[in-house]
Amino acid sequence: MRTYFPVEELARDERFSKVNMRERMADPRTLAGDSATTTRKSRGNNNRLVPSRRDATDAARALMHGIFVGEIQALEGAGRTCHDFAVSNVPGTGPSGADSDPTTGNTVPFALKLDMARQAWDEARHVEISVKLSDWMGTEIGQFAENTVLFEAACSTDPVLRLAGVNRALEGLAIDVFTTMKDFGDLAGDPYLEFCEDWMLADEVTHVKMGSDWLRKVTENDPDRRKKALDFQNVVDKLFSYGGTRSDSEESPIGLARRFRELAGFSDAEVADIAAVSLAALDERKSSVAKMRDQAVTEMADQLGTA
Numbered sequence: 246m247r248t249y250f251p252v253e254e255l256a257r258d259e260r261f262s263k264v265n266m267r268e269r270m271a272d273p274r275t276l277a278g279d280s281a282t283t284t285r286k287s288r289g290n291n292n293r294l295v296p297s298r299r300d301a302t303d304a305a306r307a308l309m310h311g312i313f314v315g316e317i318q319a320l321e322g323a324g325r326t327c328h329d330f331a332v333s334n335v336p337g338t339g340p341s342g343a344d345s346d347p348t349t350g351n352t353v354p355f356a357l358k359l360d361m362a363r364q365a366w367d368e369a370r371h372v373e374i375s376v377k378l379s380d381w382m383g384t385e386i387g388q389f390a391e392n393t394v395l396f397e398a399a400c401s402t403d404p405v406l407r408l409a410g411v412n413r414a415l416e417g418l419a420i421d422v423f424t425t426m427k428d429f430g431d432l433a434g435d436p437y438l439e440f441c442e443d444w445m446l447a448d449e450v451t452h453v454k455m456g457s458d459w460l461r462k463v464t465e466n467d468p469d470r471r472k473k474a475l476d477f478q479n480v481v482d483k484l485f486s487y488g489g490t491r492s493d494s495e496e497s498p499i500g501l502a503r504r505f506r507e508l509a510g511f512s513d514a515e516v517a518d519i520a521a522v523s524l525a526a527l528d529e530r531k532s533s534v535a536k537m538r539d540q541a542v543t544e545m546a547d548q549l550g551t552a
């Protein structure tokens with residue numbers, strides 16, 4: 246079997262449609278789509294995903310479908326990391342194997358592969374849970390499009406970058422998303438949604454912790470490699486700040502799950518950094534929306550003036 250599988254060749258049947266991040270965010274049914282912007286006016290500055298939101302049904306369904314395709318890609322990414330690298334002999338982490346990957350020279354400890362195998366098993370279960378929850382919420386597979394950035398972050402030839410980009414940045418985001426969905430289920434009086442999200446959340450905290458622990462262990466004597474990995478994590482964090490969809494502010498639909506991030510091995514400084522990046526993304530989005538509004542008002546006034 247070949248190593249380093251290209252994103253274009255992921256197995257998907259005709260129900261799935263692939264879109265880029267910009268197209269996905271433009272879907273008016275999503276948390277940050279046009280309808281969210283419209284309904285926000287009636288809620289003041291509170292934009293959290295709660296059942297009382299006028300667009301809650303579509304927004305929650307869109308989020309659940311996003312979780313479902315994210316779980317598929319997380320399964321594919323963890324599986325690739327089990328397969329793509331040769332085993333190295335890091336003392337105290339299990340048996341040794343081949344000296345290095347012939348393509349990149351990168352290797353991983355055997356125990357890291359075991360953790361990735363455990364993660365693949367968890368993600369497969371999450372795919373099943375998410376597809377059943379989607380069905381429970383009245384959504385069909387393919388009703389929303391798929392963005393494959395998660396798998397793309399799992400395509401790096403350096404396994405440490407995969408851990409930083411996928412396990413820490415994206416699974417960190419999953420912690421925030423699952424916490425919001427769990428609270429949504431609680432408020433909506435839906436025990437199935439609440440408990441399923443709670444169980445998946447427990448797994449995600451473990452996956453992020455694996456990423457945090459292995460990143461530290463593997464780069465213990467290689468500060469440059471650690472810095473490169475953390476820089477990559479920052480890029481992915483920024484990309485997935487979704488124009489402020491996730492932040493501490495109640496103007497964001499998804500909150501920052503600080504306590505669970507702590508349990509997953511994030512330091513206080515790291516959580517503070519993510520909070521700052523998320524708030525900056527929210528401000529960026531707000532100012533671009535204000536700019537577009539001003540421009541529309543000016544154009545309308547010009548048209549009225551010339552009529």
Ligand SMILES: [Fe+2]
Nearest residue numbers: 316319368371
């Ligand atoms: Fe998962």
Ligand SMILES: [Fe+2]
Nearest residue numbers: 319416449452
């Ligand atoms: Fe996960």
